[in-house]
Amino acid sequence: MRNFKHNAKKAVLFLAVVIAYEMLFSFLLEPVTYQHFLETELKENEERGILPDMVVIGNSSVEMAFVPSVLEEGIGDAGCVLNAGTGSQMIWGTYYYLKELFRQYDIKYAVVGIDYSIFFGADSRNVRRDLVVLDRIHSADIRAEYIKNHFEKKEYIYLLKSYRNREYFGSMAENVSGKLDGNYRKGVDSREGTHYLERGYVYSTEKGDLHTGIYGANQVDVNQVSNESMEYLDKIVELCREEKVELHFVALPTSFSGIYGSDTYQSAVDFFNAYAADKGVPFCDMNLLRNRTEILPDDMLSDEGHLGYNGALICSDIYAEIFNRQRSGRDVSDYFYHSVDEMKKDIKGIVVCDLGTKPYGEAGDRMIHAKSIHEEGVIPEYEFWVCQEGSEWIKLQEYSEEAECFLPAKYLESKVDIQVNCRSRGSNAEWEKRKRISKEPE
């Protein structure tokens, strides 16, 4: 008996040492996260009796597209909107997170962001995105179910926060000073760049006007639909029915130029239109908003997949109107183009311009080439500028219809910024669209 007590004491002591180490390294290694700010705010709101009754949920495109306060104002009777988007959140993560939220709060409305790339094409395993969602689930049974169904046994080690964050060992000092910061403790994210604003909404101060352009087209293959993702989407529909939560689907804005270059985007829209109709769930694709290139031009994106702050304000405002109409059963088709082709034909003026460079000759010179997406009948003109590191901007070529400009090798000896301004022929504007790229010395 005495032996047993002695051994039990030692076992408890050992466990205590393990827990102490885990807590210590979790604190030291875990960087400042949006989750901290979200949980601090939710706690404060709960103390004030403000509980969310509407949730917008999905991946980072949702996280950066919906400003809760703007939605609340626009929707009217939505008491409190929670933006439950997280980076790279997969549809199964959405399902389990919704389960948790329905258990914690009395949610009446759920808006699920539909990112076509999640549903079509191959996916590679990324344990971190599932861990972010797991950290937001506190109910033991939901956590256990999520872990059992979505984590491989060899990934269980990532459940240790210290191990999960071991790559931040080198930035331990930064992590700790960030957490000891007064603003952090108050739940205010005062960091530069992308940071937390309110109730799960994260925004970027990046401006898209110089960073978006004509990318590789936003191609999808509806023949490669992910069965697992569709299975979980079905589960979400079922879950919302059981919990008597009104469910809506929405596809968030991505770069116009990515869709313009795609010949398969329409098939994804059709697929989800059919799916949503079959399930009786309202759906809309914000990329097909009428006059989208004027309301939400690519300038309003911080990068090809995410809205910047101004873009999110506009998107939230417009979506609130659409949401109100949809939930009262009214038609919203007048907000949208009927097809991608119709949208492509309805653009006004110059909507996007892009540039690239290619080698020219033997002496290391390059040729800058620009292109643009514009209304039929509009003739674009291009003006080329260059700025070497530490120097002033130099105009290489005045406005002309010439879409190419010679770039001598001397500009490429150090890091250089190259910019094209684009406007319609006959316009007096300094520029209508522009694009800038940086090039490192070769």
Place this chain on the structure above:
Amino acid sequence: MSLISAEFLLFTAALSAVYFLVPRKCQWAVMLAGNIIFYLLVGKVFPIFLIVTCISAFCCAIMVDRVRERFKKSRSECHTREEKQKNKELCTRIQKCIMAACFIFNFGIWAVLKCSHSLPLPLGISFYTFTAMGYCIDVYRGKYQAEKNPARFALFLSFFPHMLQGPFSRYNSLTETLYEAHGFSWSRIKEGGIRILWGVFKKTVIAYRFGIIADCIYGQKTEYEGIYIVILMIAVTLQLYADFSGYMDMAAGICRIFGIRLEENFRQPFFARSIEEFWRRWHITLGAWFRDYLFYPVSMGKGAQALGRKCRKRFGNALARIVPSLIALFIVWTATGFWHGNAWNFRIWGWMNFFFIGSGILLEPVYTKWKKLLHINTESRWWKVFQMCRTFWLFAYMEMFSSACSASAAIRLTVSLFHWSVPDGYALLETFGMEGYDVIVLLAGVIVMGIVDVMKEKKIVIQDVVDRMPVVIRYAGIVGLVYMVLLLGDIGTDATKGFMYAQF
């Protein structure tokens, strides 16, 4: 299955659970089954070569023993001394034929596979071939009788903790405890566990980081010179030490859990004061194998004795004693070089070792004279430190040479050593793709490794020190080491890096 993996941990835990649960007389059979499962999981191919070596060595030893018994019987019937002498000679000749056939067969397979560039080297072949042949020689020498039970012999040869990187176990030494029954002992589990943890720490935290530096410089050898080559020498030496001794600690720890005693393969090698002494402290069992089975037979054989007599006539007694040893030493180091690899850099490495050891033997009288002249107190601390540093740098250079991808690459690195350049610290870190904390971890790891080695050199038993610590400190140290491995070690779902000596 990687040795630094949850699967291996589970395998060891499951094997030890079954081992201690079965009736004690069946424990050795459980261990044999464990060896086979281990080989299939790690080797991933059917262990045909292991089976062939096992059968051939077992049969060879049995036959050698039987020949001895038969001739002993017939010798007892001999009447004259000449008859007895002839009987003995015939017995020896037959035994040698059996041994030769077995050697040629097994070493032939090993050599062919070693030299082949297209055939992969089977897991552990260098280790079990040499172990098996050493066993046969010991039986031939009458050191012990051949094992009659083929399954027990298979257990000895295929014993999984020493399969990958040794040590070269002697049959009589290992089987003292291997065949014995062992009861469960919690203190053995703890001791074994701590030793395994220490080995994992050395391998995954220290060896891994030194490996990054070494791989970086070897990968771009034409670019680096001066201080980079010096860093390479240090990195490759300490990487090899941490990796190899780390594995030995893991193997010894696993054996401790089962109650089996495994021979030590390292004895604080960096305290060696000469290359000769170094090889009595580093990979001890390899050196002992070559000493007992190659050096002594060659240096004390009839050929060597005849040569010694000729040298005595021409050069005097001093050289007469040394020349046969030098020849035997040359053969040993040529063989050792080949054991490491069939490439010129390994051969040259072997000959460099021969050169340093041989010249030490030859020039010993000269050194003694100079030390007397210069009034050098050879037992003074500074002289010992000088010798240790000299030995370290010689070994480090030789390791850098042998670890290069070819002899020409190794020579290029040697030449680069003398083009002196010293970049700043940040440039170095950037070159190796490391961060500041990696350097701190490396330094701290080397210091801790050094402290442990100093304690062992002073014959302080580490386990006793750990046991005497207050419980909280002990637990904090052990759990702290676990966390260092978890957070800083090269482990996790993608840890498939093998141990360095497993390639031999």
